[in-house]
Amino acid sequence: MYFSELFLNIMISFSLVAISASAVALIVMVIKDIKSKELW
């Protein structure tokens, strides 16, 4: 396997996992803000 292929693989996989985590984090944060009445 070329280094550039490995780099591409890791970079893209990490990006997709990070974006999924971001969506979950936003939902958790909004629930927390609603519960503490700090949404706005």
Place this chain on the structure above:
Amino acid sequence: MDHQTFIISPQIGWILLAVLSGLWIILGIYWGRKAKNLDGFMLAGRNVGLAFGAATAMATWVTSNTTMLAPQFALELGIWGMIAYSTASFGLFLFAPLAKRIKQLMPAGYTSGDFIRLRYGRGTWYLFLAISIFYGFTWLVSMGMAGGILMYAISGIPYQIGMTVILAVCVTYTLFGGLYAVIGTDFIQSLIILVGIVIVGVGVISMVDFETIHTDVLRDRPMLINALMPAAIMAIFNNLLFGLGEVFHSNVWWSRAFAMRSKVGQKAYTLAGFFWLPVPIAAGFIALTSGSLGLNITSPDMVGPLVAANVLGKTGAIVVFAVFFCSLASSIDSLLAATSDLITEDIYRKMVNPNAGEKLLRKVSAGIIIGLGVLAWAFCMPRIGTLATVLFFAGPMVGSTIWPIATGLFWEKANAKGAFLGMLLGSVIGLGAYFYLGWYTASLIGASVSMITVIVCTYAFPENFDWKTLDEKH
């Protein structure tokens, strides 16, 4: 245009357009009911929490330019093109401490123009307003154009009609709900964008594995995985500085700093940076599969939607349609609101009618939102160049504002001479670089010239600024 790019029929396209448009207008009006006074309309009551704060910063920064230009960068500049686009997240990271400082120094402020006027005086303020309004309008036009191009590429809806509908929808809900509507819809839009990008990315990987992508790119376009591609390396620095300039000066970000409750701004912008960082990579890499998929790319800024729609078929095309619509709407609404605030506060209230009351200011603001929408529509009607051409023209101008803004917030010795000359020389020399060297050098040169000017003037003509001046009572 190849007919096969119309993955969904115009009928389905119209239904999607109607459903999404209706949703944003209803939500915008619903949330907009909270806007009882001018602070509510312009700054969402100055009490926005962490979730909405982070989501609105992230969603606004994910524009049609991210979802369309990131694949274009990957197609033209390869792996480093995607990384170059990701560096725009540094704008959000580095604005985080500024957001905290802005809220501390200007608890009653409205716009970035307020800061420049109070910090550097009228001459610098006029120049700053010219740059800021030009940039905001350029961004607005580039996204209106993107809307029309995308509607046509995905569903065959004519460019002029698609562009008109998107602008009209954003004007409508921003008009009724102000920043409450903008921030509320941004949260839903950010979730749709994130989930949609993951669906498209996973769909593409499941069709074309990494080994195939790499082999095909290495055979057909080896420069795209060359770690030392000069234009791509230059683009990294250029994009980083362009991103910094865009965020540091634009009222889109300042208005959010004013809108967030105390102690939220820094956290929200930092989180937004982390949320945004992987988006251009996930949205951009799919362009590298265009060779493996045998797609004929006639227009580079459409490579993203074409690949995604080709791989995912009709159902996937609906996801792509929703992601692009949300990325467009989340930025157009923010620009309409923030640019309208800038014109209402800095031009109407501060220059034309200082005694205007809240009711009149709200009416003026509404009129400006409509006026901006109509003007953007008129500029979008003929399709001007590629998106990169339109957007990066503003790069050196916004790059030249980085140092005047950052030093103005933290250095008491920073002064009007440095800020004015920094913006002027940075813009002029940066634009020269844009025309004579290439777009990927313009922001870099504009920001560098401005930096040197500001630093030299700070030491040559030190000021002793009283920070209390920034806490202006209305």
